[in-house]
Amino acid sequence: MSPVMVRPSNTIVLLTDFGTSDPYVGIMKGVIAGLTPSSIIIDLTHQIQPQDILEAAFLLSTSYRQFPEGTIFTCVVDPGVGTARVPVLVAAAGYYFIGPDNGLLGFLNETKDKTIIQLRNHEYFRKPVSATFHGRDIFAPVAALLARDGAEIIRDLGPEGDTLMDIRERLPEITQTRITGTIVHIDRFGNLISTIHRSHLDGLFHGGTFSVSIKDISVPFVRTYAEAPDNTPCSLLGSASHLEIFVKDRNAQKFLNLQTGEKVYVTGNNR
Amino acid sequence: MSPVMVRPSNTIVLLTDFGTSDPYVGIMKGVIAGLTPSSIIIDLTHQIQPQDILEAAFLLSTSYRQFPEGTIFTCVVDPGVGTARVPVLVAAAGYYFIGPDNGLLGFLNETKDKTIIQLRNHEYFRKPVSATFHGRDIFAPVAALLARDGAEIIRDLGPEGDTLMDIRERLPEITQTRITGTIVHIDRFGNLISTIHRSHLDGLFHGGTFSVSIKDISVPFVRTYAEAPDNTPCSLLGSASHLEIFVKDRNAQKFLNLQTGEKVYVTGNNR
């Protein structure tokens, strides 16, 4: 186990598509509280669209660096629960990530010096392991025991893995003149958030100007929500430095009638 | 007070129909934090359909055993608030339950060696007690004081009660050939969850095969979500061992256009 691992913190972050009308999230917290009562449990969100692994990967990959070192992210968007997909723990970038290896954690392939562990040792699971609720039976107990007992348990959890499943659409397609991204998340205000990051824009346009469009509509690029004209779809770099489409004081999703999966195009301006 | 009571834990679980767009749940947590700052508060759910005591009783009865011993469940689905229904505390099965005696806690009648206490001693309440918000004024303070001061306060809370109100539809109707259950909860994925438990199936069919139907539609019984054919309503035993109706990768509620209250039938197959 090559990389030096940070000490797991007692902060456990939960990310699921369970919603909050079912007791599933509460039950996961009960399992954690029973094993390590002094942990701090934070909800990232439980409103991932059902089984939308890409949305979960996007929100996690753009959020995790904002948490304290050693935070344990416990992620359950798991359409294949009960089938052969492998539950994993990944130590990377000063954090711990626990979830199914189904693409959700694929963005961590970009991180050097990481350790992937396949969760195969049933001694760390809640028994019996059900066919439908690994959040309760595998992921929550492993997270709690990692928070409680520290990094020394990691080598006991199972064999090392090699690489993580990834999702092709997670990264934009970049040619010499154009970036093609995807709307992966719609926030509460109806803002449409894309896979295109500030670094993609800088890399291609080197600070020069560019044009953004979606569904053949040009959406001017501005710096703050406030400086956009009324009733005009615009784009900006949001708080996570991702390109998003918005309409000032309105719901862009309803204004443009778009869903996740829609493509966004950025092309350089002639100079 | 006959049964030996477990030591109350500092984990308080909240279950209400308050939703999360109002400050009611936050206020209950503020009352608890003011009385016992070291408690852990877990939301089971606050999305019970307004005043749906049966749904709350179902979710609580199928979830509570997953929490650490001594957990204090504080349950407020209370259409009769301000009228004569009695607030109670029940010590049963290694847990504590606090709420109105309106059917919500009736499933505990099945538990032997329980103690029912009518909450009559106003010294434990927040003053003045309002006519509309006993979650804040009675249930949260009693839960917090139980977590803080331990089981010795119980005999001081009020007189012992005898039996708890129950709801007839909470249990399926079982004849020699058929089980008739009720859909009591629809989860975030649109799965339709019934009152029929694995033990009801085992008790009648002794491991033999059986057929499940809802609204004259036969719904094949499978073991995992993954093994169901596409676009076909099927049934399985969910994570709480209750029979549920689902459609793979789709929303069964919308697919079948059903609501809670719908009947589910299970009949044995000829052998």
Place this chain on the structure above:
Amino acid sequence: MSPVMVRPSNTIVLLTDFGTSDPYVGIMKGVIAGLTPSSIIIDLTHQIQPQDILEAAFLLSTSYRQFPEGTIFTCVVDPGVGTARVPVLVAAAGYYFIGPDNGLLGFLNETKDKTIIQLRNHEYFRKPVSATFHGRDIFAPVAALLARDGAEIIRDLGPEGDTLMDIRERLPEITQTRITGTIVHIDRFGNLISTIHRSHLDGLFHGGTFSVSIKDISVPFVRTYAEAPDNTPCSLLGSASHLEIFVKDRNAQKFLNLQTGEKVYVTGNNR
């Protein structure tokens, strides 16, 4: 800094319009947990209608007294984020309030012996301060540091301010014969909650009877939900002593087809 300030508690209450489908609230909690892991974080609500400062001010002003002394309210309904509105901390009434000075905290103008501090010292902020997410970059860090380091940091946060922005519609209009209020919040049950407080009714009618109407419909005033007749819009003083319109066992918003902003009228009866 004239008034004696209470000791900040380790309870931090969050109030935003961020919803719970985005990671924004979780990120604020991560920032807080990183700075002060022993704090207790309570959600008042994150379902304020997007950018509805009046609704947020109403819910905060009617809830804050229910929390323990020293509670730190961190409030982010902030349509002007990135523009010139001033972030402030207000110490008042035994509590701390942190948020943008855009009307959200204007109700505190009614509190004597308060201290308003303009948050100008970037040493207390998360760097770099973004143009779009001051909840993460300014408000959460200041709240966490106040909880961790105590009231002595306050004089270092920035210069004192004078008065807070307020919203005209926050208080009802009162003539010699009539009170005109506004529906500012619709709760989960569809109850329509107005700006009219018990004290406004007592002040004008001195205990005499009065009539309530909304949209030319008379809504009888009752004491509890239970005593209202079926299918009849009625009014009562809710748990926060504000006048609300309800229909027993039904959703008054749908029954009456009303939105926030609607006017409510109370007139004295002839005697």
